[in-house]
Amino acid sequence: MSLEQTSSRTAAAEPASVSVEGLRIGYGALEVVKGLDLRVAQGEIITLLGPSGCGKTTTLRAIAGFVSPSHGAIRLHGRDVTDIAPNKRNIGLVFQGYALFPHMSVFDNVAYGLRMRKVPAPEIRERVERALKLVKLERFAERRPRELSGGQQQRVAIARAVVIEPAVLLLDEPLSNLDAKLRHEMRVELRRLLKEMGIASIFVTHDQEEAIVLSDRVVLMNEGRIEQEGTPQTMYNRPGSLFAAAFLGQANFLRGTVASLGADGTAIIDIDGDRFQAQACGGLKAGAPATLVVKCERLRLDRSGRSQAQCTFEAANFLGPSVQLQCSFKGQRLVGLLPASTEGGAMLEPGAPVTLSWGEADGLIFPRAD
């Protein structure tokens, strides 16, 4: 399914920081990861994105060595580490709850990995100080973890994981314990930091916004398999399946049937008599049920797009930077997100007719099972 699979395979010549091949993991009879291939290049940030239970955390734990795969191999810089104990792998791991050592100072937390490696004391001091400086915590070296805020604790966890200069940094939902405002700030900050250090990183998250902002490449997982992988732009604008379209961003899903297929990769969908031309995705057949997907923010409250739908206005909700417009079209719901500056729909009465339009490139048609 992956759009970038081919390219990542041909890149096999340069050794990846991490590569996972044919990974399968089961707990008893339950198989959680059902065959997964992954390559992360030096300095690349990838995200394993997916709903809970899709196997993304299990994959991360397998790379760290806490879970033993039933099939497949895990390689660091080409070396097979599948049978190596977790304490011999040289992998950095940032836990969801940070897992700081509560009885140690920030300095001792960060120094722990170096002490285990029997690094001489002066070098430990120097490297820990450099790591704390990197995460802007040099003034907090003597504090205990509980004396720090959530954001600071998270940065300690990162410093502790990177100070050992790991082959790869794994981060398990590192932002999920922060409040909304801090989480938004830390996304950008964290990406900048990781890029500065140039460490190959694998994030795990269920938050699509986080995945889009943080990563060079998003790997969308579903039920133990990779559903699609690609750059955030590709994943957002060109979802490979209905699942991917529903998972990334907010979109409208209009049910209809395929009217005809064009030669140029487009198709025409019939929705209760109205026809729309859009990009054809997946194996469409004329007359078969299909779904037209249009992202909410691509809808316009005018006739500027080639595709136009005569809708009934239902409600407009002010969201601050944007206005959410709820309309119905042929009994199906159509939601638009318009910039608040347009004052879109402010003067409409519920029940009023309204035309929403979108560009041809904004629509995607997927086959539908039922």
Added chain:
Amino acid sequence: MSLEQTSSRTAAAEPASVSVEGLRIGYGALEVVKGLDLRVAQGEIITLLGPSGCGKTTTLRAIAGFVSPSHGAIRLHGRDVTDIAPNKRNIGLVFQGYALFPHMSVFDNVAYGLRMRKVPAPEIRERVERALKLVKLERFAERRPRELSGGQQQRVAIARAVVIEPAVLLLDEPLSNLDAKLRHEMRVELRRLLKEMGIASIFVTHDQEEAIVLSDRVVLMNEGRIEQEGTPQTMYNRPGSLFAAAFLGQANFLRGTVASLGADGTAIIDIDGDRFQAQACGGLKAGAPATLVVKCERLRLDRSGRSQAQCTFEAANFLGPSVQLQCSFKGQRLVGLLPASTEGGAMLEPGAPVTLSWGEADGLIFPRAD
């Protein structure tokens, strides 16, 4: 400070569902609420918004009767309830953690308030069933709270609070325990539900997006006092202070000095030699330090706005529906949020010169302390 204060005072003729007058609350020497007036009309939804420690939750608990004010009065439909015990007030309260009775079924949870009121059993059954239908949980009546999802538990808490037909419904951060996706859905849903029931409601939240989406009127609190109150649109577009501007939405804050004051309510700010005309807010004096505030999503990557800033491009982050543009202007940071469809800044190199512009009405100038 309130823009709507006058109008809410003149409305004193019709009895408010709740009114709070001169409320002061102290814990020992610490005064948490320092004089607060509030009126909520029948069917109106208001939000107490503010950072933690601003006194919003204490105010809510005082209205419910769990905290005794040192000064002031609380009236329900004109009746003074300041000295009435919490169990005699007839106020609905939805707790942050829902506070469902874990040992009772959903039905018994909702029926509890009616049983305390000695409502006859057939009427209890009828009213509970109606309340559960309203929150779409009629099929879950026999379940225990722990067998429900977070969103369902929250709806049980609402049904339990509204079934007693309270004079006012209080909601303490009711969405904060839900995950991001559900929280976004429930905002709109909750507002629809409360409007359908027509109950006067007071929300407490620290999430500005939530306040904007949910309420008819936002009451922004700061250090025990009301900083500003008004409709979400007013609060978002016309913040009354730097505090309000920083709290609602994402904005840029450019430091400069007042160059001159116009007669039409505008002023001109000088930022290191560049001058911008914008709305004057608060007591500006020529030559005094001031801050120009422009919301991030009002910046445009072209020269279409009257105010234009020659910036240096730093980075562009793809966020899905929009692109975040980081620039620097005279050593200060300027962040723009552009619709992703414009492909804004995708081809720019870091360090490249770029012009950002905004409309005159999009800029606000506030006096600055230092």
Added chain:
Amino acid sequence: MSDLAAPNSIPGPRRRKRRFDAAHLALVAYVVLFVLFILAPLVVVVGSSFEPRELLRFPPQGLSLRWYYQALNSDLFVGAAWNSLIIAIFATLGALLLGVPAAYGLARFDFKGREAVSGLLNSPLLVPELVMGLALLQILAGLQIASSVLTLTLGHILICLPYVVRTINSAIVGVDRSVEEAAANLGAARWRIYLTILLPIIRPALYAAILFSFLMSFDNAVLSLFLVSARTSTLPISVYNYVQYSLDPAIAAVSTLLMAVSVVALFTVSRLVPLDRIKQ
């Protein structure tokens, strides 16, 4: 996608690695041996209670219920057992009636010295039971009150109380205050909140408190040693006295029955509450 073979060799199925299993097995084996070590004395007692002859020995020379029959027909043991049962029931009731409100006060109200009281009640070994027995003996002697089932019950209440308060207190502390506030908000007066909300929620702790209180009293030997008279002897005291002059399998039979009471009580309660939630 998982069905496509990757170009650079996918290994075949691999045996699940046993990286941690040596340490794991060693510890499990240790735990099992450990439990056997703890249980060994009981196996000896239970085993030798089935000895058919007069001599207490393990393993027994046969299997006979002779000594059980004899113990259950002994006025000495049966009378003492009734005393123990009555005292345990009333001591438990008394400890609950006194202890539950105290536990609530400690959990829900702030007052000066609360920390101290709480600390005191959380350290039941502060007062050796022996000293408590001596004190009660002295008080009874001073007030010239004869030892009776009533004085024994009062003494046992004193022993059981701290356990009841601790168990109930930590359960109440674990109940979110907002649940009580929700009930008040819905119109419930204070006493209705106790009866309809608080007590039902802490029911597992109530069961645990009853169990512990009952067994503490039923099995108590030290305090009773100071407070019993010939007429009011409890089962543990009768066993102790019996051992003073004779060590025959009857004593193993009675000991087994004493344990059986604990097992039955524990089993009954564990049907109502999961075992690992029964904390002191």
Added chain:
Amino acid sequence: MSDLAAPNSIPGPRRRKRRFDAAHLALVAYVVLFVLFILAPLVVVVGSSFEPRELLRFPPQGLSLRWYYQALNSDLFVGAAWNSLIIAIFATLGALLLGVPAAYGLARFDFKGREAVSGLLNSPLLVPELVMGLALLQILAGLQIASSVLTLTLGHILICLPYVVRTINSAIVGVDRSVEEAAANLGAARWRIYLTILLPIIRPALYAAILFSFLMSFDNAVLSLFLVSARTSTLPISVYNYVQYSLDPAIAAVSTLLMAVSVVALFTVSRLVPLDRIKQ
């Protein structure tokens, strides 16, 4: 804004309402009385230990340390106190060495029957101490081993073990597994994780376990009753034997000293761990 008077009358300062205060005060008063009720016997014991004359009575007729002097110069009590101390120290050490690994195994490894073992260890009253004493007596008799400080210590270890396992187990269960995983991830081998991460984190529980174990052994009377010989008598047993033939203020003085040991032990540990975190 708060300084502007609202049009329709702002009330002046109001007395803080005491809506809940009646119930509050009643409960606090109850708790205080309750604590006094529990402490009363001890006041009697401590008070009468200062009696200058031969007769044990409360309140004492004067204040004298005569009986303390006598008790501290009595070979009977001092010898027994040394025995108690040595046994308590070694029983505690033994219980820790055996109990901590068992607690870890129970907390961190899944195996068949873990629930059962856990339930067993969480129900210390399953085996009455009296029965345990009898069983040990029988085993010693059967193996023809003479009672000694060693056998007493082994018996006390058996009594202390379940408490140690319970305390340490619940502390380990409370330590986030990911903290141990983080240490492994950073390169620590298993034994280093124990020494540098796990044991330091559960230090409060270790102190609590040491405290309880020490006092359980030091104050133990029932088990010791079966296992002591004349040569190896412990302090509680000496007190008990003394009471059999004489009830003079010396016994109150020794009892007070026995309690003082508990108080000192508790106080020492409470300097290291907050009192309300000392849970059994």
